Each structure stands twice: as structure tokens, then as C-alpha cells.
Amino acid sequence: MKTPLLTWLLRLVVMCVVGFLLLPAVVVFIAGFNDRAILSFPPQSFSLRWFERALTYPDFRHGLRNALIVMVWTSTISIVVGAAFAYALNRYEFRLKHTLEAILMSPLMIPHFTIGLGLLMLGTQMGFARTFGIVVFSHIVIVLPFVIRSVYISMQNLDPRLEKAATSLGAPPWRVLVTIVLPLLAPGLFSGWLFAAILSFNEFTGSLFVTSQATQTLPVAMYNYVREYADPTLAALSTIYIVITATLLTIANLYLGLGKVLNVEQSR
Amino acid sequence: MNSLADLPRTTDIAGQPNAAKPAVRIDGVSKAFGDVTALHEAWLAVGRGEFLTLLGPSGCGKTTILNLIAGFLEADSGEIFLDGAPITNDPAHKRQIGIVFQNYALFPHMTVEKNVGYGLRMRGVDKTEIARRVGEALELVKLPGYGGRRPRELSGGQQQRIALARALVIRPKVLLLDEPFSALDKNLRSAMQVELKEIQRSLGVSTVFVTHDQSEALSMSDRIAVMSAGRIRQIAAPGEIYRAPADRFVASFVGDTNIFQATRVSPTSVIVGGFLIDVMPGPLEGTIDGQEVELFARPEELSLTSAGAPGTLPAEVVTKVYQGGYSDFYVTTPLAAERVLVRIHGPAALELWPEGAKIGLVLPKTGANAFPPGE
Numbered sequence: 273m274k275t276p277l278l279t280w281l282l283r284l285v286v287m288c289v290v291g292f293l294l295l296p297a298v299v300v301f302i303a304g305f306n307d308r309a310i311l312s313f314p315p316q317s318f319s320l321r322w323f324e325r326a327l328t329y330p331d332f333r334h335g336l337r338n339a340l341i342v343m344v345w346t347s348t349i350s351i352v353v354g355a356a357f358a359y360a361l362n363r364y365e366f367r368l369k370h371t372l373e374a375i376l377m378s379p380l381m382i383p384h385f386t387i388g389l390g391l392l393m394l395g396t397q398m399g400f401a402r403t404f405g406i407v408v409f410s411h412i413v414i415v416l417p418f419v420i421r422s423v424y425i426s427m428q429n430l431d432p433r434l435e436k437a438a439t440s441l442g443a444p445p446w447r448v449l450v451t452i453v454l455p456l457l458a459p460g461l462f463s464g465w466l467f468a469a470i471l472s473f474n475e476f477t478g479s480l481f482v483t484s485q486a487t488q489t490l491p492v493a494m495y496n497y498v499r500e501y502a503d504p505t506l507a508a509l510s511t512i513y514i515v516i517t518a519t520l521l522t523i524a525n526l527y528l529g530l531g532k533v534l535n536v537e538q539s540r
Numbered sequence: 541m542n543s544l545a546d547l548p549r550t551t552d553i554a555g556q557p558n559a560a561k562p563a564v565r566i567d568g569v570s571k572a573f574g575d576v577t578a579l580h581e582a583w584l585a586v587g588r589g590e591f592l593t594l595l596g597p598s599g600c601g602k603t604t605i606l607n608l609i610a611g612f613l614e615a616d617s618g619e620i621f622l623d624g625a626p627i628t629n630d631p632a633h634k635r636q637i638g639i640v641f642q643n644y645a646l647f648p649h650m651t652v653e654k655n656v657g658y659g660l661r662m663r664g665v666d667k668t669e670i671a672r673r674v675g676e677a678l679e680l681v682k683l684p685g686y687g688g689r690r691p692r693e694l695s696g697g698q699q700q701r702i703a704l705a706r707a708l709v710i711r712p713k714v715l716l717l718d719e720p721f722s723a724l725d726k727n728l729r730s731a732m733q734v735e736l737k738e739i740q741r742s743l744g745v746s747t748v749f750v751t752h753d754q755s756e757a758l759s760m761s762d763r764i765a766v767m768s769a770g771r772i773r774q775i776a777a778p779g780e781i782y783r784a785p786a787d788r789f790v791a792s793f794v795g796d797t798n799i800f801q802a803t804r805v806s807p808t809s810v811i812v813g814g815f816l817i818d819v820m821p822g823p824l825e826g827t828i829d830g831q832e833v834e835l836f837a838r839p840e841e842l843s844l845t846s847a848g849a850p851g852t853l854p855a856e857v858v859t860k861v862y863q864g865g866y867s868d869f870y871v872t873t874p875l876a877a878e879r880v881l882v883r884i885h886g887p888a889a890l891e892l893w894p895e896g897a898k899i900g901l902v903l904p905k906t907g908a909n910a911f912p913p914g915e
Contacts, residue, residue, distance in 0.1 A: 431643070431645060433645040436610070436612055436639070436645070437641060437647075438647070438658065439632045439633045440610055440611075440632060440635070441633075441638075441659035441662055441706070441707075442636075442659050442662040443633055443658075444633050451658075452647060455649050456648070456649060
């Protein structure tokens with residue numbers, strides 16, 4: 273049987289879209305192996321020296337360390353705060369619930385540079401402009417809506433009757449939380465944490481305003497680098513970036529695939 | 541029921557001397573959600589070892605009562621007693637109550653053993669004692685050796701047994717069942733009903749069962765509380781609910797019924813189509829002789845005979861449905877606004893009259909109920 277024309281067209285469109293999505297990454301990936309000290313495409317000769325430079329350049333090492341510090345604090349604090357808000361939004365009815373929901377989601381509508389600028393001015397006024405605190409704070413503001421969404425969705429799959437059953441069996445609220453709610457939300461919490469971590473690790477626009485020389489994160493260090501040099505180090509670094517993130521996501525997806533099975537079981 | 545002689549004899553709070561303390565007592569409890577009153581001042585007592593059913597359509601308040609007893613809801617007014625002690629302000633986890641939910645609510649991340657032992661772990665019972673009692677409970681629900689399985693590996697019926705074992709292992713003061721059979725298919729449902737009833741009786745555990753299924757209520761209960769629109773309409777044994785319903789709602793919600801136009805001639809008799817019929821005393825209080833009322837008759841109280849026979853109403857067969865051991869005839873008669881259902885027993889009943897046949901409808905002389913005309 274011949275495949276209809278329409279199906280072929282559809283496949284073509286899908287392949288084009290996938291191609292466009294991957295194109296920048298592919299160009300950068302290849303450019304990173306160029307031996308010459310210019311960012312150009314396609315490369316004329318092959319070398320791994322820019323990878324070496326990317327991994328040894330002091331600003332990048334420093335930036336990576338800062339980015340990881342900020343990432344861990346941001347994702348951990350925002351998962352705790354986000355989970356608490358998501359739980360409240362999901363389980364309780366209260367006045368101004370919709371207002372709170374709107375406020376929590378509002379960072380989605382505010383440009384990151386506005387958040388960065390606002391916090392910079394506030395930080396300068398109050399004397400904490402050059403600290404990690406302000407960087408972490410700005411990242412939390414930016415990632416919180418995503419975290420709340422992520423936890424909220426997995427919470428909707430959590431049957432309130434499980435908590436009631438545990439309560440009737442004699443579990444006080446904190447033991448219900450520890451023995452029932454947290455284990456069952458673990459996949460959702462973990463994916464929310466990971467989401468927050470990736471967003472924070474990649475965040476640039478807001479960070480540009482609130483970081484100082486001492487607290488600059490890797491994306492900011494990269495931006496500063498590209499203003500001075502035009503060699504393929506950044507391309508090499510981008511490749512490292514992509515490989516690490518992709519690996520993390522793959523592992524997470526394996527874990528979340530399992531999580532989905534658990535959720536189906538619960539809602540049955 | 542447990543022997544009443546075993547129970548402590550005291551004066552209860554309502555001042556009734558020598559009344560045994562009921563397992564659960566609900567004294568004038570009301571509950572509203574916003575502007576909607578879910579429960580209007582309910583009064584109810586569940587005896588020791590009794591199987592009491594809260595029966596009614598969805599939204600009638602039966603689940604509200606269950607949640608109030610369990611402590612998942614707070615009463616707006618009134619008091620709730622468990623074994624004679626007030627628990628109205630006790631948090632849910634201190635009430636010592638077992639619950640089986642419609643979807644069983646087994647903890648998906650725990651084995652059967654951990655599920656059943658959960659309540660004992662929360663009470664700090666030691667490990668060997670937990671293992672022993674979990675084993676006993678699994679024995680009781682006929683699933684020994686299932687301790688290592690996960691809930692998702694079990695069938696619906698098995699999940700329900702585990703949920704029951706989990707609720708019973710804590711030796712609850714009262715067992716609450718929230719529509720536990722509605723997720724099971726029909727054959728399994730009747731088997732589980734029998735089994736649950738046997739377990740309940742052998743343990744003598746006081747039970748409150750919530751259902752909208754009147755046949756389930758009739759077959760399982762010691763007593764039934766029929767509810768509608770947040771009010772308890774009647775509390776009585778199944779036979780009494782069926783034979784002597786307190787009002788129109790109970791009469792039409794429990795069992796099939798037919799309604800005929802009637803005229804009251806005395807507090808205990810009415811006339812339908814010229815025939816005098818004795819009715820149950822009670823419901824006609826508040827009406828006067830000569831007033832138009834309605835006669836409620838069960839399908840099996842009616843019978844059919846050849847047209848024009850003395851003592852019959854003229855009727856016509858519209859549809860008939862073969863049901864195996866009996867046949868359902870739907871007939872029309874000028875004295876009933878709706879089609880009348882007549883249930884004739886015997887496997888050969890179906891052949892008696894063809895559809896469209898003119899026949900005579902025989903009303904019961906006694907035992908039917910009459911009510912003032914209603915909504």
C-alpha cells in the first residue's frame with residue numbers, strides 16, 4: 273500500500289522542525305573542534321585544544337563553581353517553597369486564592385532583566401548587591417512558577433483519600449506527610465528540583481544585573497569572555513554544557529517514566 | 541448483636557436509664573458548606589456490633605455523616621460520641637476508627653504487609669506483635685501469603701480485602717464503609733457482600749455503611765437510615781423500611797413501587813377504584829376523611845387476572861420482561877398516572893398474557909401504604 277502524500281508531507285515538516293531545533297547546537301558543536309583561533313563554520317582543521325582551554329580558564333572554573341552554588345541553593349529553596357504553595361493551592365480553599373495564584377505565576381510575565389534590574393536597585397539600597405543572596409533570590413523568583421506548576425501537577429494525581437486513610441489509621445499530620453505524601457510526591461519533587469536546577473544553571477539575563485565579579489555565574493562569565501575573545505572556547509564549552517544537561521535529563525526521564533507508572537496506580 | 545447483658549448499664553447523657561452505650565451516637569449534628577446545608581440536625585445511634593446503613597441518593601448527606609464520625613469534617617453544632625465518650629473535638633488520627641474507601645486507598649508505595657501493618661506501626665506496636673496481627677488479619681480476609689505483594693498486583697476484590705484487613709487490624713471502635721462495593725463487577729460484588737457480612741458478624745464490629753444502592757442496603761443491614769436532602773427520613777430494620785416506609789421518599793427510593801389515586805376513608809384505609817384497602821397506620825395523620833391521597837403498592841403485592849373478573853381494575857399489558865424466576869409486566873390503568881409494574885413469579889408467567897391484552901389488575905387488600913399527595 274502506498275503511503276498517502278499527506279503523510280509524507282507531515283513527515284517532512286516534522287523533520288524540518290527537528291532540524292531547525294537542533295541546527296544551532298550542531299553548528300556550535302562542530303565549531304568547537306576548529307583548530308584555528310576564530311569562531312567560524314565550517315572548521316578547516318581539527319583540534320581539542322579549545323575544550324582544554326574551556327576546562328582550565330580560571331573565570332570559567334570560578335563561574336562554574338558559582339553557578340553550581342547558586343543552582344543548588346535556588347532549586348532546593350524553590351522546591352521547598354514551591355511544594356508548600358502547591359500543596360496549599362491544591363488542598364485548601366481560601367480567600368484570595370486566585371490572587372495568590374496570579375502573583376506566584378506573575379514572574380512568567382515579567383522580563384528577566386526587569387527582575388534583575390529591580391533586585392539590583394533594591395540590593396544596592398539595602399547593601400546586599402554583591403552577595404550570593406541576591407543572585408539566589410533572583411533565580412528563585414524566576415524559577416518558582418515552573419516549580420509550582422510541576423509540583424502542582426503531580427499533586428493532582430495524589431488521592432486525598434490516601435491521606436485520610438493514613439489519618440484514620442492513627443497517623444498524626446507530620447507522619448502522614450513523611451510516610452505517605454512525600455514518598456508519593458518524590459518523583460514530582462525531584463523533577464521540579466531538576467527543572468529549577470537547569471533553569472538556574474542556564475539563567476543569564478537576570479544574572480547579568482545581580483552578579484558581581486566575585487559571584488558571576490558561568491553564563492555571565494561566558495558573556496564576558498565573548499566580549500574579549502572570538503576563539504572557539506565558547507563553542508567547546510557549549511558542547512560540554514549540552515552533554516551534561518542532556519545526560520541529566522535522560523537520567524531524570526528514566527526516573528520520571530517510573531514516576532508516571534506510580535501515578536497511574538494511585539489514581540486508579 | 542452482642543448480648544446486651546455484657547454491656548455496661550449506665551445512664552447515658554440523654555438521661556435514658558439503663559440504656560447500653562451505643563458504639564456511635566450523633567446528637568443533633570448539623571453541617572453546612574457555605575450556603576448549602578449538608579446535614580440538618582441529625583440524631584443517630586449505632587448499637588454495639590450493629591451493621592447500620594446510611595442509604596440515600598448522592599448529596600443526601602450520608603458521606604457527610606461518615607466524614608463527621610471519622611473526624612475529616614468538623615460539625616457546626618451537636619455532639620458525636622464514640623463508646624459513650626465525646627469525640628466531637630478529637631482530631632481524626634486519635635479516634636480509633638477503621639475506614640474502607642470506595643477505591644480502597646491502599647498505599648501504592650508499600651507492600652500489602654506494610655499497608656496492613658501501617659496502623660499498628662503508628663501506634664508503636666512492637667515488630668513481632670505487628671507481624672502476628674498482620675498475619676491474622678490476612679488470614680481473616682483469606683489472603684494469607686500475599687504480604688509481599690504490591691497493591692497494583694492485586695485484583696479489585698483482593699485490594700478490597702486488604703483495605704478491610706488494614707482497617708480491622710487496629711481493632712477499631714467502629715468500622716466505616718464508604719460505598720466499598722461500587723467499583724466491583726456484579727458477581728464479585730455479591731460474593732464480597734456475603735463475605736464482609738460474615739467477617740463483620742464474627743468480629744462483632746460496629747459498622748456504618750454508606751451506599752446509594754437500596755438492594756445492597758436491604759441485604760446487608762441490621763438497620764437502615766434512609767436519607768434525603770440532608771435529613772434522616774427513617775431509621776428502621778430493612779423489613780420495616782420496605783413494608784412500612786415512613787414517607788413518600790422512602791417508599792419510592794427503597795424498592796420498586798406503583799402509585800394509585802386513592803381517597804382516604806379512615807386513618808387506616810383508603811378506596812381505590814371502588815375497592816376498600818387497609819393501609820399501614822401513620823402516614824395519613826394530618827389528612828382528613830374524603831381527602832385525595834395516593835396508594836403505594838409493591839410490584840409483588842399486585843397480581844393480574846382475566847379482564848372483568850370481580851374485584852379487579854381494568855388494565856392493559858404494555859410491555860413484559862422475562863427475568864427467569866419471575867416476569868415483569870408493565871400495565872396501564874386509568875387509576876395510575878404512570879405505568880404499573882406487576883411482578884409475577886414462576887417461570888411460565890410470561891406466556892399468560894400477550895402484549896396489548898386487556899386484563900384485570902388485583903390490588904392488595906392489606907399491607908400497602910398510603911401517603912398524602914406530594915411533590
